[in-house]
Amino acid sequence: MAFRTHLLVVANQTVDSPDLIDALAGRAERGPISxxxxxxxxxxxxxxxxxxxxxxxxxxxxxxxEADGMIGDGxxxxxxxxxxxxxxxxxxxxxxxxxxxxxWMTTGLPSRVAKLTDCTTTHVExxxxxxxxxxxxxxxxxxxxxxxxxxxLMRTETxxxx
Numbered sequence: 362m363a364f365r366t367h368l369l370v371v372a373n374q375t376v377d378s379p380d381l382i383d384a385l386a387g388r389a390e391r392g393p394i395s396x397x398x399x400x401x402x403x404x405x406x407x408x409x410x411x412x413x414x415x416x417x418x419x420x421x422x423x424x425x426x427e428a429d430g431m432i433g434d435g436x437x438x439x440x441x442x443x444x445x446x447x448x449x450x451x452x453x454x455x456x457x458x459x460x461x462x463x464x465w466m467t468t469g470l471p472s473r474v475a476k477l478t479d480c481t482t483t484h485v486e487x488x489x490x491x492x493x494x495x496x497x498x499x500x501x502x503x504x505x506x507x508x509x510x511x512x513x514l515m516r517t518e519t520x521x522x523x
Contacts, residue, residue, distance in 0.1 A: 364393075365394065365395055366395070367451050367452075368395070368397065368450065368451070368452050368454055369397055369399055369444060369452070369453045369478075370385065370397065370456065371441060371453065372400065372417075372455070372456035372487075373413075374413075374458060375458060375485075376413050376414055377416040378488055380456075382421060384456075384483075384485045385421060386421070386425075386426060389424070394426060395427040395429075396421060397428075397430065397450070398428060399430070399431055400413070400431070400433065401432075401434055401437040402432055402435055403435035404435070410432055414430040415430070418430050431444065437470055438477065441453075441477060441478070445477070445478055452482070452483065453482040453483070454482075454483045455474050455482060455483070455484050456485040457484065457487070459488070
């Protein structure tokens with residue numbers, strides 16, 4: 362029986378992205394892995410984060426990757442501290458949005474996680490999965506007639522504080 366590598370995968374908005382799923386499936390081609398998806402999320406975002414995590418777990422299992430997941434603290438460093446167990450995990454994968462739009466990259470999260478865990482840490486730059494259906498543009502706001510707008514401005518200018 363081959364040795365199974367246990368990965369802690371830290372991702373939030375990108376947890377269900379094809380880029381991350383492909384990276385983990387590619388990692389599984391080098392040897393069997395078990396991935397635990399850690400999704401740091403604020404309380405107000407937990408429902409959406411859980412949905413993304415479940416979609417990612419299903420996608421990984423379809424690709425033959427053993428996977429489970431958990432929701433962590435909204436602060437990714439705190440989430441990793443709470444989940445990290447050197448006896449359980451062999452490697453860490455941190456998935457972020459592209460550098461220009463990632464708050465996690467501005468704080469140097471991949472290197473901070475590497476220092477915290479002291480193990481092999483891989484950074485995956487991914488784009489979040491988005492709905493395939495294009496959005497309808499919203500209609501422009503209703504315009505008030507010019508005379509009504511002018512009268513409204515005149516009334517506010519003629520009022521004096523008492």
